[in-house]
Structure formats: C-alpha cells, structure tokens
Amino acid sequence: MEPVFALLHVVIAIINFSKSNGTACILQGESAYPQLSKDGDIIVGGIFSFHGSWEITDSSYVVPPPPVKCTSLEVRALQFSQSVMFAVEEINNSSSLLPGVSLGYKIYDTCTSKAVGVQVAMALVNGNEKTVSDEVCTKPGQVQAIIGETFSSVSMPVAMSIGPFSIPLISHGATCECLSDKRKYPSFLRTIPSDHHQSRALAEMVRHFGWTWVGAIRRDDDYGNSGMAAFTQVAQQWDICLEYSLPFYKTYSQEKVTRIIEHIKSSTSRVIVGFVDPSDLEILLDVFFQHNITGYQWVGTEAWILNPVLATLDKNNILQGAIGLAVPKTEVKGLKEFILDLNRVKSAGSAIFTKYWETLFHCKYKVQNNSDDSPVCTGKEKLSEIDSMFTDMSLMPYFNNVYKGVYAIAHTLHDLLGCKETLLFAVLFKYNSHHQINCDLFFQFLEQLKMVHFKTKEGEEVYFDINGDPAARYEVINWQTNKEHQHDFVTVGLYDSTFNVNNRLTINVSSIVWAQNINKVPISVCSKNCPPGTRKAVQKGKPVCCFDCIPCAEGEISNITDSIKCEQCYQDYWSNAQRDKCVRKETEYLSYEETMGVLLTAFAIIGALVTLVILVIFFKYKKTPIVKAHNSELSFLLLFSLTLCFLCSLTFIGRPSEWSCMLRHTAFGITFVLCISCVLGKTIVVLMAFRARRPGSNVMKWFGPPQQRFSVFSFTLIQVLICVLWLFISPPFPFKNLKVYKDKIILECHLGSSIGFWAVLGYIGFLALLCFFLAFLARKLPDNFNEAKFIIFSMLIFCAVWITFIPSYVSSPGKFTVAVEIFAILASSFGLLFCIFLPKCYIIILKPEKNTKKQLIGKMTIN
DSSP, rough: HHHHHHHHHHHHHHHHHHHHHOOOOOSSSSSOOOOOOEEEEEEEEEOOOOOOEEOOOOOSSSSOOOOEEEEEEEEEHHHHHHHHHHHHHHHOOOSSTTTTEEEEEEEEOOOTHHHHHHHHHHHHHOOOOOEEEEETSSOOSOOOOEEEEEEEEHHHHHHHHHHHGGGEEEEESSSGGGGTTTOTTTTTESSOOOOHHHHHHHHHHHHHOOEEEEEEESSHHHHHHHHHHHHHHHHHTTOEEEEEEEOOTTTOHHHHHHHHHHHHHHHOOOEEEEEEHHHHHHHHHHHHHHOOOOOOOEOOOOTOOOOHHHHHHTTOOOTOOOEEEEEOOOOOHHHHHHHHHHHHHHEEEOHHHHHHHHHHHTTTTSSOOOOOOOOOOOOOOEEEEEOOOOOTTTHHHHHHHHHEEEOOOHHHHHHTTEEEEHHHHHHHHOOGGGHHHHHHHHHHHHHHHHOOOOETOOOOOEEEOOOSOOOOEEEEEEEETTTSSSSEEEEEEEEESSSSSGGGHHHHHHOOOOOOOOOSSSOOOOSSSOOTEEEEEOOOTOOOOSSSEEOOOOTOOOOSTTTTOOEEETEEEEETTSSSSEOEEEEOOOSSSSHHHHHHHHHHHHHHHHHHHHHHHHHHTSSSSHHHTOOOHHHHHHHHHHHHHHHHHGGGGGSSHHHHHHHHHHHHHHHHHHHHHHHHHHHHHHHHHHHHHSOOOOOGGGGSSHHHHHHHHHHHHHHHHHHHHHHHOOEEEEEOOOSOSSEEEEEEESSSSSEEEEEEHHHHHHHHHHHHHHHHTTTTOOTTTTTHHHHHOOOOHHHHHHHHHHHHHHHHHTHHHHHHHHHHHHHHHHHHHHHHHHHHHHHIIIGGGGGGGHHHOOOOOOO
C-alpha cells in the first residue's frame, strides 16, 4: 500500500500546485469540433474517417499552418457513427444496463490523417475549449473511452497519445499486429481479430491447398508490412516460400508500379497474397489489365475480400476466383433500419447530415450559384430510389464490431458503478466533487474493460485477451462469377482460433471456383513433389521450396512424398527397385535345389559309388597277385576313407546349421587325413619292400601289418585331437554374411577359429607333402608295376588342387566359396581314386593275363 499512498501524495501535490499557480491553459492551433454529438452523464468518444483524404498545403514554418481541408466524403464512416448512435440509444432505453445513467457521444472526423487523428483524440480527452481555467485544465478526461479508428495507420499514433492517460481506444477495424504491443499501446483494444491470427490463418489456408511457392503484394505502411512479416514468419515454419514480396501504395510513381508489374510477369508462382487496402487494389486492377496479367489466384485479407465496390470495378475478372478471410457475417436486429433512416443523423449533427444528404442524392439545400444545375434538396428523398453504396450492408460485421465496442464500454461502466468507493476514489473526490463519476472511473475503467465478458442480444460472446484482442473467427470467402458476370461472395469455409490446431480451418474445396473458372485447385510450386523413393535436395542459392528429387541410395528408402531424407533399412532388409519399401533380403547358400548344388551332389554320389564298385572289385579279386601285392588291407581302408571323403562333401550343401557347420569341416579333415595316412602307409610299404629284397635285409619286420595299422591310426588321431580342440575352443557356427552383397544375406559357416581351420588344412598338406616326397624316392623301383609312380601322380593332383584352392577360397564370394571347397574335395578324391586304383582295375578287368606274380615282380638288375 505504501506505493499507492506515495502516488496519491504526488497527485494531490500536482493538483494543489495547479490551483495555486493561477495560470490558464491555452489551446494551440484551431479547435476541433465533433461532427456528431449528444449529451449524457457519461460521454463515449468516437473517431472515424468521414473524409478519405485531405488537401496538402505548403508550410512556411513562419506562421501557423492553416487547418486541414478534408476531401472525398466517405459513406462508411457515417455508417460506423450510426452504429455508435444505435448502441447508445439501445443502452439508454435499457432498464437492466446502466439504469439511471445516460450515455452521450462525441464523434470526430480524422480525414484519414494521423495528425488530425491525434488532434481530435486530444480534444476528446481534454475538451475543445480555446482557453480554459486552471481548474478545468486539471480535470479528468472528458470521455471514458474512444471508439475507432478504422485504419491501423491512424490508430497507432492515437493509441500512443492517449495511452498515458489510460483512456481506452477500441477499434473495430485496425488489425495491425503491432497494436497488440501493450508497452507501446497500453490502452488499445479492438473487436476485430489481430493480423497475427489473420496472417496465421492465411498461411494455414495456403498450406491447405498445397501452395508452397507464392508471391505477395503488401501495402507499404504499418498494416501491410507488419501483416506480411507475420505471414512470412508462419509460412516459413510450414515450408511455404515467397518468390517475392512487393510493397505498393496508391501514391507510388508510374516507374515504381511498372517495376512491380515486370517483377510479377517474370515470376513463376501462380498465387498472389494481397495484404493491401481496397484503394490500392482499385489502382492495381487497371494496371494489371493494361499489362494483360490474368489467371493468378488471389488470396485476400479481410480488408478487401468483401468489398462490393472492388467487385464491381473488377470488370476484367482480374480477381476472379479470389479466396480470402472475412469477419463472420452477422445481423444486429434493428441496426440496418436505423442506418437507413438518415433523419436520425440530422439532430446529432446537422452540418455533416447536410453533406451526406447532398452527396447521396446529388442535390443542394442552398443554391446560390447554380452553376452545376444541381436540383434543390427537398428532404423527402428516399434511399430506395437511388443506387448507392449507403444501402449496401455487406460491412455489417464491422458495424457489429462498433456496436460491440460501445456495449463493452457500457458493461464496464455498469460493473464499476456497482462497486463501493475505494480510498483512492475518496481522496480524489475531495478535490473534484463536481466530476465524481469521471474521477472514479479514470483510474479503474481501463483495467475493468480488459476483464469485461458478456453476450450480445444475438448471443455472441465479447471479451478481450491479455493483448486486448478478441478471439479470431473468420469466414473463408470465394469470389464466384454469376450469370450476370458479377462477383458473388460465397462462404466456403471457417477458421476459428479457439479450436485445436488440426481443426481450426475447415474448407469445402468442392464448392470453390478458382481463377479462370476452373474447378480444380491451381498448382503453385517451385518444384514438383518428390515421389516416394526420392529425397529433396535444395537447389543452391534458392529457397527451400526449390529443390531437386534425388533417388535414394541402395539400402535406403523414403515412403512419403517430399521426404527430406532417406531412411536406412534394417540389417536384414534391403530397398526394393522403387526405393519406397524395405523388403527382406534374399538369403543365399548352396542348396540342393539349384543347378550347382545338384551337379556337385551328383559328382559326390558318383564318386562314392565308383569307390564302392572298386571296393567290390578288389574284394572279389582279393586273392589275385595285384591286390595282394599292393597291401589289400590298406587298399580296403583307403577305399573306405575315399568313400567318406566323397560323402563328406554333401555336408557342405544345404542351409547351414549349428551341427552341419561343425560336422562339415571336422569330417572333411579327419576323412582326408585317414585317406592320406593310408596312401602314406602304402608308400612306406613300397619303400620297405624294396629294402627287403636286398640280401640280409630284415626291414619288413619293422613295418608289418600291425605297424601299418598303428601308423594310420596315429596320423589320424592327431587330426582328431586338432579337431576336438577346435570344436572346444571356438567351433564353427552359422553366420549371416552381410558384407559380400548389399542386397543379399549369405548364409555360411563361420570358421570360429581360423587357426583351427588352417591347422586342419596344414596338417593334411604336411602329410600330402610327406607322402609325395616318399613316393618320389620310390619312383625308380624295378617292379614292372611300381605303385609309387601312381602315388606321385595322385599327390601331384592333390597338392595342385589344394594349392589352387587357397586363393580361390579366399576370393570367391558367397556360396561360391563353399562350391570351391566342395570342388577341391571332389577333385582331390577323384585324383587319388583314379591314379591309385584305376590302373589296377584296368589290369584286373581288362588284362587278367598280366595279373600274375611273374608280371608284377619281373627281373631285377643288381649293379
């Protein structure tokens, strides 16, 4: 409370000082007088543009400038004023609202001039006396609130001027977003939505129709620049680009207008957002027609989308199909009849009444120099008999805004006058007893007005948000040409800011007629939509709406239109040919169903069968010299191991599993070692047999059948131990190889431990080399049928196959790795089988006469 009492002391001190000073306040310049007025207990102020312009006079800065001479009488301002009069009359006749208190009004003309607007606002706040006493100079404001102005450019200086006095300015038409700034305009309120909402609604509507590449023409003042700035900000959030945003004002030179037209003609966008005034568009319509610029889809603001004069002037259909936002249509019962009864104005302001009457009916009340042959006004002329804008009620929503503003003032007064006096009011009342009501309301009226909330008789809710703005509601209007080639304003949708984001805008697209009378939504984009399977790449030096469509890379997809990036498919998936879907990767392994698998299987089975046939032949002829001479026991074991070698290759074919992976490599390693051990045993036997023929040699007793069996067992056991260690430490396992092919999964057996694999191969290679070396030593033995020669050939083939296998195994991709390994197994097995046993079978079957002991041993030459 201490700051409040301190403020009271300051105010009282100022009042006492003014009383004791004894000076008078002198009004500088000409006094301003209201165009329409009515007395009352409480006065409502009004400022409207009764004239659309004024004559510009040169100022010498030596003598005071002459008064502003207003020109171009505006019909709408009178209708706004009549709305104030109608509301005041209704309130005064109401028994429930402000009973016992009468409202009056003082309505001034601003001539659409900022300077005049501030002047008349000061007249409303301080009075319009030429010279006033010191007491009058310190009195509270003459009015509690001011209704007006229609235009943002005039409202801004007025609101800034009266803001420090806490006098509210309630506008029905000023939509500039800047006026919501309570630091600069603390007492400004309005009954029309701010351009903040309109700009957002326009951007949302543009996005709704898929227009991402638009042009804009804005009025070159606070209204147009601020509104377009808000639109641009929202548009950028939704990836809508402005190809151009051109300022325009009706006073622009021909050169400037030509540059604007050339810019539009060279553009590629087909949509123009017009944040302009009707007077600007009137000029632009002529210029567009002169340059044959048609077919553009116009998007308009509430400032001009419902303007009947503009619709009438658009005879060349420049604005045909225009779509925009308008204040929702409404009807105030009795207001239309009140406005059309001009005689009510006569009592409130005879001078302005005379001007309007003469303008509407083209007559003169007083004819002195009848140079224009104008008829004399009788006062009985009827509006129904003339074609005038005055009878057009298309701006009824704005009349309703004025009406709501007056009622907001009345409800605020009603709430305040029902409250008890506070200490503050009591103190001030002591110094201003003859202005009790005004003094009390002066300090509290603005705050109470901001909190007012009521319903009109039509059921419409009226309230202000924290910025002094109402809830934003718009109708979406479409200009449609009727049979008489005139534009009709057709409502095709609604926008309500009180709804959630997804439901604010509703539009019936099927009922819209677009520019040039087409029935489908125009296209206005810098680049066509990127289909699924591509991504957008912004073109260098251009806005984000201009882009190229880049196909997604392999393994990436985009399944939506205009995707900004491609998504990587999961590990087991790959992109399809269209790059719009991830499909499961094809799995690849050497199967029994494919040609390669069938061929390898066939060769493996044939090899095993041939081996068994040879085994049968050897078993049948086991007592013949050639079988007995070449160690039948090792031969049978070798044929058995070769059969296993052929069959183990089958474990490499088919889908890899945990057991097949462990079996294929261990079975291969053990069977081949068993096979090479048998060949090695046969080679040693050949060498031992040669040594045994020498006189006194007793070598064969050291390498008889038991030793042969033991050597085969020992060599094989070593390989078994290597395989057991491999399986125990890090066994092979099924593995999905994703590196060989990008679009395929290779199912293979991972070696687990590479050391184990190469140890198995290395041991086989060691035994093969040892066998080859020993066979090489026995190559020149004097037998007619020396088996060592065939062992050399078999080992040569074996080593050649496996030496070639190593680089082929490392470099072969996917299932071909397995195929190479199977081929090496089969080739080496066939090599051993054919080199060692085919010659014997040839003798046994085809040359039985050579199957004798004599033929096998022959004669030996001893040096």
